[in-house]
Amino acid sequence: MQKTAFASDNTSGICPEALESFIAANTSNMASYGNDEWTRRACDAIRDLFQTDCDVFFVFNGTAANSLALASLCQSYHSIVCHKLSHVETDECGGPEFFSNGTKLLLAEGEDGKLDAREIARLVAARTDIHYPKPRAVTITQSTEVGTVYSLAEVQAIGAACREMGLAFHMDGARFANAVAHLGVSPAELTWQAGVDVLSFGGTKMGMPVGEAVVFFNHELAQDFAYRCKQAGQLASKMRFLAAPWVGMLHDNAWTRRAAHANAMATRLSEALAALPGVSLMFPTQANAVFVNLPASAAQALKDNNWAFYSFIGAGGARFVCSWATTVEEVDALIADVKAGL
Numbered sequence: 432m433q434k435t436a437f438a439s440d441n442t443s444g445i446c447p448e449a450l451e452s453f454i455a456a457n458t459s460n461m462a463s464y465g466n467d468e469w470t471r472r473a474c475d476a477i478r479d480l481f482q483t484d485c486d487v488f489f490v491f492n493g494t495a496a497n498s499l500a501l502a503s504l505c506q507s508y509h510s511i512v513c514h515k516l517s518h519v520e521t522d523e524c525g526g527p528e529f530f531s532n533g534t535k536l537l538l539a540e541g542e543d544g545k546l547d548a549r550e551i552a553r554l555v556a557a558r559t560d561i562h563y564p565k566p567r568a569v570t571i572t573q574s575t576e577v578g579t580v581y582s583l584a585e586v587q588a589i590g591a592a593c594r595e596m597g598l599a600f601h602m603d604g605a606r607f608a609n610a611v612a613h614l615g616v617s618p619a620e621l622t623w624q625a626g627v628d629v630l631s632f633g634g635t636k637m638g639m640p641v642g643e644a645v646v647f648f649n650h651e652l653a654q655d656f657a658y659r660c661k662q663a664g665q666l667a668s669k670m671r672f673l674a675a676p677w678v679g680m681l682h683d684n685a686w687t688r689r690a691a692h693a694n695a696m697a698t699r700l701s702e703a704l705a706a707l708p709g710v711s712l713m714f715p716t717q718a719n720a721v722f723v724n725l726p727a728s729a730a731q732a733l734k735d736n737n738w739a740f741y742s743f744i745g746a747g748g749a750r751f752v753c754s755w756a757t758t759v760e761e762v763d764a765l766i767a768d769v770k771a772g773l
C-alpha cells in the first residue's frame with residue numbers, strides 16, 4: 432500500500448469539526464443554491480472572522496476560486512503580475528487565462544517563492560505602449576507554493592504598491608490557515624487591512640471534504656460574481672454541504688488550531704531532515720510543506736518503502752506536506768526511512 436500522508440495536504444480525510452457540521456447539515460429539505468441557513472451562517476462566520484462586511488461565495492475547488500476571482504478583476508486585454516512559481520501559473524491548466532478570456536500572466540522573480548513588491552513596479556513600467564497587455568492585478572500565494580510565508584510587512588508592501596499603481600490585489604489562500612497560524616496576526620490585518628481586494632480562502636487543505644470560499648473585500652469587484660460561478664459550473668445546488676464545514680472549522684478557532692498542528696509536524700520533519708548528512712532544506716519551513724534536496728539513495732529508499740511524494744512542484748526537490756491529520760509517528764517513520772537510505 433502507498434503511504435500517502437505526505438504527498439499533499441489533500442490526501443487527509445475530513446477534519447472532525449468540519450465533519451460534525453457537515454453531518455448536522457444533513458437534515459430534512461432545505462433551500463438550494465445557497466439560500467439556506469447553513470450558507471447564511473458560514474458567510475456570517477467568515478464576515479466575523481475578517482471583521483468586515485465582505486461578500487462570500489463558495490466554490491468546489493481552488494482552481495475555480497483563483498480563476499474566477501482573477502477573471503472578475505480583469506478584461507481580456509489585461510495582465511496579472513504573479514510569482515513565476517505561483518499555482519495560477521504552473522498548476523491551473525491555464526484556468527485564469529481561460530476564464531478571463533485571455534488575460535496574460537506576467538511572471539515575477541522573488542526569493543523563497545515570494546513576489547517582491549519591487550518586481551511589480553518593474554513589470555508594470557516595463558512597457559506602457561498599446562501593444563502590451565495592460566497590468567491590472569497582482570496575485571500572491573499565502574502561504575507560498577514552496578512552504579514559505581509572506582510576513583505582514585511584505586503583504587502590506589505589495590498592497591501599497593498595488594494602491595500606488597492602481598492594481599487590484601488577489602491572494603491565493605489555499606493555505607491561508609497555515610499562514611495565519613504561522614504569523615499569529617489577525618485575518619483582517621493580513622488581508623483587507625493590507626490592501627487585499629479578494630481572497631481565495633482554502634477549505635480543502637485545512638480539513639474540509641471539498642470547497643473553497645472566495646471572499647471579496649471590495650464589493651464592487653464582486654458584482655455579478657454569482658453569475659460567473661454559475662456559468663463555470665461552480666454553483667452548488669446543495670450549497671449547504673459546501674458551506675456547513677466552514678461553520679464547524681471557524682468555530683472556536685479550530686481552523687488555526689488544526690493548521691498550527693500541520694505546521695508543527697512540518698517543522699519537526701524539517702528540523703530532523705536538515706540535520707541529516709547530505710540532506711539540505713531548499714526553503715525555510717514556515718507553513719506545512721517541507722522542500723528538501725535528498726541524496727538519490729534516500730529518495731529511492733522512500734520509493735521502495737512506498738512513500739508517495741512530489742518532486743515536480745515548485746522548484747523541484749522532494750516535497751512533503753503535512754495536514755491536520757499528520758501524526759508524530761508518521762513523521763518519525765518517514766525520517767527513519769530517509770536515514771536508512773543514506
Ligand SMILES: Cc1ncc(COP(=O)(O)O)c(C=O)c1O
Nearest residue numbers: 492493494495518572576603605
Ligand atoms: C497554492 C494553491 N492554490 C490553488 C490550488 C488549487 O486547488 P485545487 O486542486 O482544489 O483546484 C492548490 C492545490 O494544490 C494550491 O496548492
